[in-house]
Amino acid sequence: MIIDLETLRKTSVSALLNLTGPDHAAQQIDLLLDADLRGISSHGVLRLPRIAQRIRNGVTDPSQTGCHNWRGEGFLQVDGKRGLGPVVANAAIAALEDRVRRTGVAMAAITNSNHIGMLGYYCEAAALKGLSMIALSTSEALVHPWGGRRAMIGTNPVAIGLPVGGGEIFMMDTATGLVSMGEIHDHANRSVPIPEGWALDGEGRPTTDAEAAKSGAIAPFGGPKGYALGLAFELLVSSLADAAIGRDVTGTLDDDTICNKGDVFILADGPVADMRPYLDAIRSEMPAEGFDRVLIPGERGRASRKTRAAAGIDLPETLWGDIRNLAG
Amino acid sequence: MIIDLETLRKTSVSALLNLTGPDHAAQQIDLLLDADLRGISSHGVLRLPRIAQRIRNGVTDPSQTGCHNWRGEGFLQVDGKRGLGPVVANAAIAALEDRVRRTGVAMAAITNSNHIGMLGYYCEAAALKGLSMIALSTSEALVHPWGGRRAMIGTNPVAIGLPVGGGEIFMMDTATGLVSMGEIHDHANRSVPIPEGWALDGEGRPTTDAEAAKSGAIAPFGGPKGYALGLAFELLVSSLADAAIGRDVTGTLDDDTICNKGDVFILADGPVADMRPYLDAIRSEMPAEGFDRVLIPGERGRASRKTRAAAGIDLPETLWGDIRNLAG
Numbered sequence: 001m002i003i004d005l006e007t008l009r010k011t012s013v014s015a016l017l018n019l020t021g022p023d024h025a026a027q028q029i030d031l032l033l034d035a036d037l038r039g040i041s042s043h044g045v046l047r048l049p050r051i052a053q054r055i056r057n058g059v060t061d062p063s064q065t066g067c068h069n070w071r072g073e074g075f076l077q078v079d080g081k082r083g084l085g086p087v088v089a090n091a092a093i094a095a096l097e098d099r100v101r102r103t104g105v106a107m108a109a110i111t112n113s114n115h116i117g118m119l120g121y122y123c124e125a126a127a128l129k130g131l132s133m134i135a136l137s138t139s140e141a142l143v144h145p146w147g148g149r150r151a152m153i154g155t156n157p158v159a160i161g162l163p164v165g166g167g168e169i170f171m172m173d174t175a176t177g178l179v180s181m182g183e184i185h186d187h188a189n190r191s192v193p194i195p196e197g198w199a200l201d202g203e204g205r206p207t208t209d210a211e212a213a214k215s216g217a218i219a220p221f222g223g224p225k226g227y228a229l230g231l232a233f234e235l236l237v238s239s240l241a242d243a244a245i246g247r248d249v250t251g252t253l254d255d256d257t258i259c260n261k262g263d264v265f266i267l268a269d270g271p272v273a274d275m276r277p278y279l280d281a282i283r284s285e286m287p288a289e290g291f292d293r294v295l296i297p298g299e300r301g302r303a304s305r306k307t308r309a310a311a312g313i314d315l316p317e318t319l320w321g322d323i324r325n326l327a328g
Numbered sequence: 329m330i331i332d333l334e335t336l337r338k339t340s341v342s343a344l345l346n347l348t349g350p351d352h353a354a355q356q357i358d359l360l361l362d363a364d365l366r367g368i369s370s371h372g373v374l375r376l377p378r379i380a381q382r383i384r385n386g387v388t389d390p391s392q393t394g395c396h397n398w399r400g401e402g403f404l405q406v407d408g409k410r411g412l413g414p415v416v417a418n419a420a421i422a423a424l425e426d427r428v429r430r431t432g433v434a435m436a437a438i439t440n441s442n443h444i445g446m447l448g449y450y451c452e453a454a455a456l457k458g459l460s461m462i463a464l465s466t467s468e469a470l471v472h473p474w475g476g477r478r479a480m481i482g483t484n485p486v487a488i489g490l491p492v493g494g495g496e497i498f499m500m501d502t503a504t505g506l507v508s509m510g511e512i513h514d515h516a517n518r519s520v521p522i523p524e525g526w527a528l529d530g531e532g533r534p535t536t537d538a539e540a541a542k543s544g545a546i547a548p549f550g551g552p553k554g555y556a557l558g559l560a561f562e563l564l565v566s567s568l569a570d571a572a573i574g575r576d577v578t579g580t581l582d583d584d585t586i587c588n589k590g591d592v593f594i595l596a597d598g599p600v601a602d603m604r605p606y607l608d609a610i611r612s613e614m615p616a617e618g619f620d621r622v623l624i625p626g627e628r629g630r631a632s633r634k635t636r637a638a639a640g641i642d643l644p645e646t647l648w649g650d651i652r653n654l655a656g
Contacts, residue, residue, distance in 0.1 A: 072597065104403020150613060170563050294474075
């Protein structure tokens with residue numbers, strides 16, 4: 001069913017208001033709604049019941065904003081104190097935004113914080129302030145090493161945002177797994193096979209059975225290159241953030257374990273070049289056979305956001321019921 | 329023919345000694361030899377005749393180390409003054425290594441410098457000093473946007489290095505193109521077709537004809553995800569380094585145009601966790617069907633280096649002749 005954006009926002013915030021204050025509730029909900037607006041429902045209010053349950057179970061402490069420790073003038077280490085992911089992330093980024101005007105580059109490495117949602121949300125906000133940003137995050141091990149059989153690496157997304165001139169921005173956001181576990185679950189729910197090459201089953205054999213893939217491992221995107229990149233992010237984030245690694249990572253997919261993954265943000269206050277003519281040139285390229293047009297990453301999401309902000313957000317009836325129940 | 333490493337080093341350095349001083353010559357040759365030692369001959373002494381010719385043609389000034397301008401305490405902007413790529417890169421990294429002990433993170437953005445070779449060379453050196461490093465570089469447009477027909481994006485490599493405990497390091501280095509133009513030329517030279525999906529011809533049609541692909545465009549690795557990443561690197565590096573973008577980039581593949589691409593290095597002085605048990609676990613995973621074992625990126629290259637340092641480097645006879653002629 002289609003829910004009006006402001007109704008959904010108000011009800012979703014209410015769902016957290018008996019668990020935390022209005023500011024932290026609003027930050028968490030704004031992040032989730034942005035994903036729904038872009039059409040990335042896997043990172044949207046779908047996650048709200050679990051977020052609430054984690055607070056009730058004591059593995060998330062929604063009052064926290066994180067404890068900041070500057071290891072150097074530009075390097076902020078953050079103990080998230082089990083805070084809400086976006087609350088801890090926003091506080092860290094605010095500290096970096098302040099610092100980077102003087103240092104030119106600043107980095108935060110965060111652990112002991114909860115799921116921070118779509119990384120592109122933060123990169124887009126920084127880009128709109130004229131800053132370039134690289135965001136990395138680790139997750140539960142769901143991806144197999146290239147040539148391996150078991151999930152040993154997180155889906156480790158990377159997002160990059162920057163201003164491109166005239167107040168416009170570029171933002172891309174992608175996981176280093178070929179697909180998300182959500183897409184595999186979605187195929188399983190619809191009893192539809194998954195394409196070859198997406199995943200291995202629990203014994204590490206290639207499978208097109210979505211149900212079997214649920215207990216297996218997702219392929220890295222782009223074969224050995226994507227494996228190398230995903231593994232590098234795993235090592236870099238775990239090391240800089242002093243976070244758990246590989247199969248030891250917990251707490252982004254369940255209700256009752258402490259979240260011990262890491263997040264790394266790098267902000268740069270650089271010159272802003274006008275790169276709109278370059279992006280226009282790509283946009284207006286003649287598309288290859290089988291394509292309608294050449295897309296710029298992030299733009300489809302922003303177009304969706306405009307449409308859905310006006311027309312409302314389509315939610316499964318049961319989810320909307322759950323959110324209203326949480327709101328009491 | 330097999331050339332002993334020290335003979336090759338001495339002769340190659342000599343080839344530059346009538347064009348520049350011994351220190352800059354040694355830096356350039358060390359970079360090239362490291363690629364040959366790892367088995368990446370496309371980035372090895374194969375490039376020496378072109379490097380010498382560029383100096384003779386005045387588009388490279390081998391006496392320069394680059395002009396340093398700190399935009400902030402951690403952000404070094406470098407005008408390479410047409411210097412040799414590795415000489416300018418090494419000077420920038422030395423400045424960052426000094427600065428990062430205080431700031432925790434430091435970044436250099438370089439333009440007006442020549443080809444810096446294998447990015448992993450720099451990341452490995454930083455990792456051995458206990459620092460984490462991300463290196464990005466742009467290049468001539470050789471890669472087509474996902475769904476496009478023409479080369480609009482560089483092969484834009486990324487390398488990441490970091491210490492993993494006990495004096496050991498991790499290093500990965502990959503281009504965001506599916507293959508290198510060198511591999512396509514190699515297929516053309518051997519009159520062997522290229523696999524489907526590697527490249528488009530000059531009209532933007534999929535081709536397996538290596539000769540036709542030479543004037544066409546390489547696919548991004550990993551489809552739309554690799555396209556997004558390669559484009560993000562193009563925009564980020566061009567913006568931070570104030571370098572040329574897209575089809576305006578010149579000077580890494582010819583003898584006579586000024587090199588106007590950009591390089592970005594980010595160094596971090598973070599905590600060093602012992603991640604060797606995690607890497608050991610990946611290494612000892614049971615390989616999937618069709619694989620001998622699970623590899624850790626960078627390790628095959630380091631093993632090759634050991635072997636070749638002892639046994640010598642295999643060079644085409646004509647190349648060895650060219651280098652000896654240059655050495656006079």
